[in-house]
Amino acid sequence: MARIAVLGATGYLGGHAVTRLQADGHEVRAVVRAPERARLPEGVVVVQGDVTEPATLPAALAGTDGVLLALNGGGDVELAVQVEQQGVANVAAAAEAAGIGRVLLISGMFAQPAYAAYPWEQAKARGERMLMDSSVASTVFRVGFINETLASFVRGGRPVLIGRQRHPVRPVAVGDVMAAASTAFGRPDTANQVYDVAGGQEMTLREAAAAYASAITGRSIAPSAVRVLPLWFMRAVNRLFLRGRMTRPLGILTSMDRHGDVTDTTAWFRDFGAPPTPFTQWVAQQRDSVEGRS
Ligand SMILES: NC(=O)c1ccc[n+]([C@@H]2O[C@H](COP(=O)([O-])OP(=O)(O)OC[C@H]3O[C@@H](n4cnc5c(N)ncnc54)[C@H](OP(=O)(O)O)[C@@H]3O)[C@@H](O)[C@H]2O)c1
Structure with missing residues (x-):
């Protein structure tokens, strides 16, 4: 049990981190x-802090044993650099000064330098590097495709992909990622390690989207019935009608379309074991929860 500061606690992954840390008995402070x-x-203690304002960090982190970062600076490149690169370095410096035992950074699979084709990923890659180069014990989770993202691939009860997405992925449940993150704080062997985080079952996004849509609609939807919106079309829609709001997610989908899942999960499986929720089990849980609501 430890006192853990979560930065990004109001966000998607950070919210799941808060839930899991609390369930495991940690005392959570949301910055x-x-x-x-x-x-x-x-039960969550809420304090003010901004990773782009280093002066706010010493007070925000004082008295904590660990820090979990689940930051997203958004689509504006300058802001993303301030938050996901310089902001991470600011937290590393504050954690060093405060003698904090561990910083765990939630990053993304395309932050690997070999695949960081877009400025957001390059910022994340530099942020990771700056954290790992600091003297604070750190752990990086480069998270791959999260099961729960499939919800955004279903429109009007029909699965829709952006890009053909022919390469395999290995989806992982967000709860499994955060369960591992929570245990990492108490495990010295996970210090100064970078983990590529993914699930154990390989499939195409088309297969994953069809399985998920079948589960939540109660209809059997074949992978061949998944509609595809071409990337070039979505880029045009983004430029003409969305004022660039989808530029960052479209970059991730373009990288996925080109490479699929680029995680090397050797270290992740070695140190954390297979994620406890196989994809088929997770899909069954989604079906049960929809049936339970109706
Ligand atoms: N979502 C996914 O499927 C997924 C998959 C793989 C990897 N990832 C990675 O996981 C990380 C988190 O993603 P997410 O989707 O959970 O993001 P999100 O929902 O957009 O949340 C981002 C969080 O960052 C915080 N934040 C932004 N600027 C900040 C600042 N200057 N100081 C302090 N906090 C700041 C926000 O807090 P406030 O606005 O409340 O201050 C918010 O809680 C990202 O690095 C992302 O690349 C996400």
Whole structure:
């Protein structure tokens, strides 16, 4: 049991991290930019802090044993660099000064230098490097494709992919990722390690989307029935109608379309074992929860 500061606690992955850390008995402190707007579970201590304002960090991190970073600076490249590169370095410096035992950074699989084709990923890659080069004990989770993302691939009850996405992926449940992150704080062997995080079952995104859509609609949807919106078409829609709001996600989907899953999970499986929720089990859970609601 430890006192863990979570930066990004109001976000998607950070929210799951908070839930899991609390369930494991850790004391959670959420460091957020606007405490008055933050909606966090009971028992979470909320303090103000901004990774782009280093002066806010010593007080925000004081008295904690570990820090979990699940930061996303968004689509603006300059802001993403400030948050995901310089912001991570600012936290590493503050954690070093405060003598904090571990910083765990949630990163993404395309932050590997060999695949970091876009400025957001390059910022993340530099942020990872700066953290690993600091003297604070650190752990990086380069997270691959998360099962829960499949929800955004279903439109009007029909699965839709952006790009043909022919390469295999190995989806992983967000709960399994955060369960591992939570245990890492108590495990010296996971210090100064970079883990590529993915699930154990290989499939195409088309197969994953069809399985998920079948589970939540109660209809049997074949992979061949998954619609595809071409990447070139979505880039045009993004430019003409969305004012570039999808530029960053389209970059990730373009990298996935080109390479598929680029994780090397050897170290992840060695140190954390196979994620406890196989994809087929997760899909069954989604079906049960929809049936339970109706
Ligand atoms: N979502 C996925 O499927 C997925 C998959 C693989 C990897 N990842 C990686 O996981 C990380 C988190 O992604 P996400 O989807 O969970 O992001 P998200 O939902 O957009 O949340 C981002 C969080 O960052 C915080 N933040 C932004 N600027 C900040 C600043 N200056 N100081 C302090 N906090 C700041 C926000 O907090 P406030 O606005 O409340 O301050 C928010 O809680 C990213 O690095 C992403 O690349 C995500």
